[in-house]
Amino acid sequence: MNKILVSACLMGHAVRYDGQSKPLAHPAIARWIEEGRLVTICPEMSAGMPVPRPPAEIEGGATGEDVLAGRARVVDITGGDVTEEFGQAAENALALATETGCRYALLIDGSPSCGSGFVYDGTFSGHRQAGNGVTAALLKQAGIAVYSDREVEQLVAGLAADEAHHAA
Template sequence: MILVSACLLGQNCKYNGGNNNNPKLQKLFKQEEIIPVCPEKLGGLAIPRPPAEIKGGRGEDVLRGQAKVVNKLGADITQEFIKGAQKTLKIAKQNDCKLAILKARSPSCGSQKIYDGSFVGEKKKGQGITAALLAQEGIKIINEEELNKLEE
């Protein structure tokens, strides 16, 4: 079974109420192989919601209590992000997922680069919180951009 960011499957769970539908996912995998998850929704955040970024570190730092997640209005929503990551990991374990295909650059799902906390579009190397937690548990993560390259 493959864990997939729900927004990549067309679910309207993005911060702005939209999605990042990637039709290649449905072409490459059978529906019954895919487990859709949105960590931010699982963490109790609303749709739509203000955009959020990790301040002072990366996903693994947030899990260690050494960085936080803030939204564009300045609210600390670290606990919601951690809760969403933990619920996502539970779903992955329940379904014996060894692979996750996650949305690039998200503070939850990003697996190579994430936005740097300045809310001006700058990125830094690192994983989002859910991606970091899944990786710590041995789940292989690729983002949808790597998936697109694989198919070429």
């Protein structure tokens, strides 16, 4: 059975930077919980970051790949450099995914850690840009299929195709 790494905030845990959650209600989520497929993590909390914490963005319109390559930093709204924490968060998420056999990840979009469809541009103005957060980028580099909270149906289809292929 394929396991899915999932952002803790999507499971209703109040772990976001603002102390909130973003619970994702979908029949597939309920089924996956029953099946024991979900492995929950908040990458930032796993790296020891507090809740609440200042909002952070990847600077200069860069992406998680740029952060992993050392070409960009993650900074919080006060100007604090939190690149190291976000790097550790990504490593922790990858380690958990590897240990538990997760070949898929369902992550909250927009986060400088978990974003996979978009991240914010580093200006703290609410402007979005296409790109991955640091954790999403590292998981993708490791061959884990990453889906955003808006792509549950695609994840359902991907899982079904994968499991049909392995059953054949």
